[in-house]
Amino acid sequence: MSIGEIISLITLLIGAVLGLSAMFSPAWASRVVRLVEDPDPLRPGGYSEFRATYGGLFLFSHLMTAILLVNLGGSEPEILTSIVVLPLAAGWVGAGVGRLMSRILDRIKNREPGMIPVWIVFEIIFGLAIAAPFIQSLL
Known part of the structure; x- marks a missing residue:
């Protein structure tokens, strides 16, 4: 594994841990993003959004990208590992x-x-950091 792949993998695992944390502690996710569930008693809930978006989406998108990165790492052509990280990296930069x-x-x-x-x-x-393999391939 190249240094770019290692940087990306570590960052992806941190993103997955953030997602796992949000899945099991939506109150924590709520405090981190400074959003609260709907205070209207006729519309209870809101934690499903924290578990889904900040939990499941983060966990599985980062985990799947990490799995692809590990399985494609060191393969030819090297561009595969560079491209696999770009959608998620672009999402973070876009945020x-x-x-x-x-x-x-x-x-x-x-x-x-x-x-x-x-x-x-x-x-x-x-x-x-997630895009590190792509950035490294440009250098």
Whole structure:
């Protein structure tokens, strides 16, 4: 395995752990993303969204990408491992770009920046780390 693949694999496993944590602790996921379940007593719930989106989606997308990366790692052509990580990496970078847009365009609605600047940097770095095999193939 190349250094790019190792960086990507570690990052993917961290993403999978985040998803697993959200599946089993939707309250934790709620605090991390600063969203709450619907307070309307006629519409109980909301934890299914945390378990599904921040749990299952994160867990299985990161885990499947990690499995593909390991199984295709070191194979010829090398471009396969580079391409397999791109959709998920682009998703993370896209999340950072969306958050940056919110930081710029939603100043009044966001009240204070809080953790937004930190999350912007985290999401872009996380996406680039997942894309490490692709970036390494360009060098």
